[in-house]
Amino acid sequence: MKGQGYDYLVKITAVDYGKSLQAVYFLRNIAENKDETLEIDLEYNDAWLPTAMDIFPAADWYERELMEMFGVAIKNRIAKRILLEKWDGIDPPFRKSFEWDKDYRTGVE
Amino acid sequence: MSTRINIGPVHPSTHGVLRLVVDVDGDTVKNVEPHIGFLHRGVEKLVETRMYMQCPPYMEKLDYVAPLSYDEAYVATVEAALGIEVKERAQYVRLIELELQRIASHLFFLGALCNDMGQMFTMFMWVFEDRDRVLELLQEATGQRMFYVNMRLGGVTMDLPPDFGENCMKLLSHLEKRIGEYQRYLEKNPVFMERTKGIGVLSAEDAKSLGVAGPVLRASGISYDVRKAKPYYVYEKLNFHVAVEHGCDNFARYRIRIMELRESIRLIRDALKKMPDGDALGASIKLIGPPAKNKIVTVSRELPRGECMMYMVSDPQRPYRLSIRSPCFVNLAALNHIAKGERLADLFSIMGSLDLVMACVDR
Amino acid sequence: MIDNIIFSIVSTWQGWLNGSSLLFYGIAILIYAIFILIVTSIFAYIFGWVERKLIAKIQHRHGPTFVGKFGILQNLADLVKLLSKEHITPDNADRILLTIGPILMLAVTTFMVLLLPFSPTLQATNLGLGLLLIFVLIAFLPIIVFLAGFSTGNKFADISAQRSVLMLISYEIPLLVVVAAIALLSGTYSISGIVSAQAASHWYILLMPIGFVVFFITMLAEMERPPFDLREADSELIAGWLTDYSGPYYALALFIDYTRMFLASLIIALLFFGGWSGPLLPPLAWLLIKAFIIALFTIIIRATTVRMRIDRILRLGWTWLLPLSLLNLILVYILFVA
Numbered sequence: 180m181k182g183q184g185y186d187y188l189v190k191i192t193a194v195d196y197g198k199s200l201q202a203v204y205f206l207r208n209i210a211e212n213k214d215e216t217l218e219i220d221l222e223y224n225d226a227w228l229p230t231a232m233d234i235f236p237a238a239d240w241y242e243r244e245l246m247e248m249f250g251v252a253i254k255n256r257i258a259k260r261i262l263l264e265k266w267d268g269i270d271p272p273f274r275k276s277f278e279w280d281k282d283y284r285t286g287v288e
Numbered sequence: 289m290s291t292r293i294n295i296g297p298v299h300p301s302t303h304g305v306l307r308l309v310v311d312v313d314g315d316t317v318k319n320v321e322p323h324i325g326f327l328h329r330g331v332e333k334l335v336e337t338r339m340y341m342q343c344p345p346y347m348e349k350l351d352y353v354a355p356l357s358y359d360e361a362y363v364a365t366v367e368a369a370l371g372i373e374v375k376e377r378a379q380y381v382r383l384i385e386l387e388l389q390r391i392a393s394h395l396f397f398l399g400a401l402c403n404d405m406g407q408m409f410t411m412f413m414w415v416f417e418d419r420d421r422v423l424e425l426l427q428e429a430t431g432q433r434m435f436y437v438n439m440r441l442g443g444v445t446m447d448l449p450p451d452f453g454e455n456c457m458k459l460l461s462h463l464e465k466r467i468g469e470y471q472r473y474l475e476k477n478p479v480f481m482e483r484t485k486g487i488g489v490l491s492a493e494d495a496k497s498l499g500v501a502g503p504v505l506r507a508s509g510i511s512y513d514v515r516k517a518k519p520y521y522v523y524e525k526l527n528f529h530v531a532v533e534h535g536c537d538n539f540a541r542y543r544i545r546i547m548e549l550r551e552s553i554r555l556i557r558d559a560l561k562k563m564p565d566g567d568a569l570g571a572s573i574k575l576i577g578p579p580a581k582n583k584i585v586t587v588s589r590e591l592p593r594g595e596c597m598m599y600m601v602s603d604p605q606r607p608y609r610l611s612i613r614s615p616c617f618v619n620l621a622a623l624n625h626i627a628k629g630e631r632l633a634d635l636f637s638i639m640g641s642l643d644l645v646m647a648c649v650d651r
Numbered sequence: 652m653i654d655n656i657i658f659s660i661v662s663t664w665q666g667w668l669n670g671s672s673l674l675f676y677g678i679a680i681l682i683y684a685i686f687i688l689i690v691t692s693i694f695a696y697i698f699g700w701v702e703r704k705l706i707a708k709i710q711h712r713h714g715p716t717f718v719g720k721f722g723i724l725q726n727l728a729d730l731v732k733l734l735s736k737e738h739i740t741p742d743n744a745d746r747i748l749l750t751i752g753p754i755l756m757l758a759v760t761t762f763m764v765l766l767l768p769f770s771p772t773l774q775a776t777n778l779g780l781g782l783l784l785i786f787v788l789i790a791f792l793p794i795i796v797f798l799a800g801f802s803t804g805n806k807f808a809d810i811s812a813q814r815s816v817l818m819l820i821s822y823e824i825p826l827l828v829v830v831a832a833i834a835l836l837s838g839t840y841s842i843s844g845i846v847s848a849q850a851a852s853h854w855y856i857l858l859m860p861i862g863f864v865v866f867f868i869t870m871l872a873e874m875e876r877p878p879f880d881l882r883e884a885d886s887e888l889i890a891g892w893l894t895d896y897s898g899p900y901y902a903l904a905l906f907i908d909y910t911r912m913f914l915a916s917l918i919i920a921l922l923f924f925g926g927w928s929g930p931l932l933p934p935l936a937w938l939l940i941k942a943f944i945i946a947l948f949t950i951i952i953r954a955t956t957v958r959m960r961i962d963r964i965l966r967l968g969w970t971w972l973l974p975l976s977l978l979n980l981i982l983v984y985i986l987f988v989a
Contacts, residue, residue, distance in 0.1 A: 186496050186497065187496050187499060188499045189499065189595075189597055189613060190597055190599070190611070190613040192599060192611035192613075194601050194608075194609045194611075195609070196582075203599065203611075205586070205597065205599075205613075209496065209510060209512050212517050212518075216586070235497060235499065236497050236498055236499075236625075237497060237498050237499030237618060237621070239621060240617065240618075240621040262324065262325060272330060272333060273330075273332065273333055277333075
């Protein structure tokens with residue numbers, strides 16, 4: 180993609196569709212003012228992605244966000260530390276299985 | 289010998305709760321590691337539990353310096369999902385309010401920048417005086433002073449008051465004079481020039497690959513403005529230029545804001561002239577039919593701090609997933625690259641020039 | 652007026668001194684010192700209030716209004732607040748150095764004020780080398796900052812301490828070169844001698860404007876006034892070497908700040924603006940008025956400039972101030988001495 184002039188990474192995000200997980204890359208060709216969206220379906224329970232860091236350094240924090248919020252493993256990257264928030268041992272917070280009104284400390288719904 | 293110092297989360301110039309772990313060698317910054325997340329509220333998850341039009345107040349709290357812009361970006365996303373056309377007068381009203389918000393935000397930036405460079409709050413107070421007048425005008429137009437929640441689907445909550453045009457024109461010419469004054473005051477100050485010129489250089493290639501947004505991108509010589517690239521509302525009908533600077537440094541980032549202030553003033557003047565009469569009020573929330581399930585919409589907006597992209601997967605009742613691309617998030621991610629090798633004192637002026645709002649970074 | 656009274660008291664005691672013990676002389680000096688301390692405190696207090704009010708005016712706000720008429724008691728209220736607070740010594744701090752740092756600083760500053768003559772009669776002693784002694788003592792201040800900064804064990808204070816020494820080497824030499832020019836011009840090292848030399852010719856600001864500019868800039872740096880307040884740079888170093896000081900010690904540090912300002916404006920008034928010479932009003936009043944006007948200028952500078960960076964200050968010191976001060980020295984020699 181970068182060869183075609185798509186040299187600006189706008190955002191990496193993911194959507195949890197209940198059964199499947201989808202990662203979405205937004206790329207942009209600034210010179211020609213074109214946008215491109217890449218959708219990658221991931222395994223729900225064993226989600227992983229290759230890192231895009233070597234092509235787009237901008238992917239750094241987005242990938243870490245994915246790791247924390249969606250539990251997506253990024254190959255060849257180890258989370259050095261928590262970026263936003265880490266919920267140890269519980270579902271990643273932005274997945275649908277994480278219930279927003281449940282108190283995870285006490286287990287009371 | 290390098291020393292590791294910890295700055296924040298509570299520090300006079302971190303613009304909210306940001307923690308920086310800085311490795312310094314003497315006075316030279318070797319490495320900066322921003323620790324964020326102190327303001328992480330999980331807005332993206334929160335909106336999944338709310339009805340569509342319950343969300344704008346949450347969106348406004350993302351950026352407390354320019355709340356209206358986020359409000360508008362979100363409502364525009366919902367409108368795109370529902371396929372609603374915005375009434376023509378409402379488009380003008382929104383545009384005027386957005387540009388007023390941009391002026392308020394950029395004025396705030398000027399004050400914060402000088403503060404970060406160690407001025408005794410003088411510029412801060414001066415711009416607050418002007419910003420206050422802009423906020424008063426917005427209060428007249430929306431009924432609120434800080435968190436407006438003025439956007440409804442297809443229009444706005446309140447149309448502009450009858451004497452708005454006159455007041456606005458008066459304020460704009462006042463602002464134009466003041467901006468000229470500020471520019472003269474700052475650019476004739478050798479210490480200010482010394483502290484901004486050539487400091488915190490971010491080359492065009494790096495700016496692209498690091499994905500920085502908005503004024504920071506344009507200060508590196510890349511002319512990308514969503515208002516021109518993907519025109520929304522009546523931006524294409526109005527007369528304005530995209531401000532671009534090729535300096536790549538702090539001064540260019542400061543200069544971009546000054547230029548954008550001028551462009552915003554032009555835009556509002558033009559919009560006030562061309563604004564048609566008619567109805568601008570938005571629909572009541574109940575009258576809206578539910579959008580299709582799993583419809584995906586992507587809406588980009590040029591906020592004062594840069595491009596915000598809202599990616600929404602819809603559901604009949606509430607957003608199924610809303611992903612917000614925050615301009616401050618990417619700009620802060622680039623901080624380490626920009627600040628490496630600079631002086632410790634300049635680390636803060638660079639942060640000031642990125643114009644960060646921590647609520648926007650953490651979401 | 653006041654100085655005459657004091658002088659008469661002192662001279663009476665000096666008369667006793669000839670016949671009697673050293674004790675009386677000591678008491679006389681003590682009374683004089685207390686008087687000077689009171690003058691200093693009043694000046695510092697009024698200066699503190701005027702500074703707040705003037706900066707507020709420049710920034711289009713009101714400043715303190717609530718405590719007392721026009722907020723004149725605001726600083727007193729702040730003092731009471733700070734005194735009532737606890738002083739916390741950090742665990743890894745050097746307790747003794749931390750404690751004596753501000754006290755030593757206050758001692759050195761007031762000692763310098765004590766050494767300055769306030770009028771032809773109102774002076775503790777007319778030292779032949781007073782000028783040199785003052786500038787030797789001034790060089791102590793950054794060293795004390797350095798000690799106090801290191802003693803707290805705080806990294807911000809560390810950086811601040813390093814900066815204070817760096818600043819010392821950048822402006823101390825131009826300062827002394829200007830002082831040398833003054834000594835050359837007046838032919839004496841005694842400060843009251845310099846004042847009377849100015850009364851005989853012109854104020855030295857007219858005779859050596861370049862020297863005055865250099866001297867003023869270096870004095871600003873010496874007194875940590877913006878744009879040279881790098882040691883207390885609040886936007887980066889929180890409060891610099893004062894970061895770990897709280898309660899009474901912080902109050903002391905603030906008081907020292909204003910005392911130093913008083914000292915600096917006194918020195919400038921004495922060396923460049925003819926000291927106490929002036930018509931109608933008593934000499935002491937003239938000196939204080941001149942010092943106050945000089946202090947007002949520093950407030951305006953404080954309110955309007957952004958802070959300089961340490962490497963820029965070094966460059967300014969070595970590439971501008973030093974050559975300018977040397978030029979000043981040469982000009983003075985060619986024009987007035989040779």
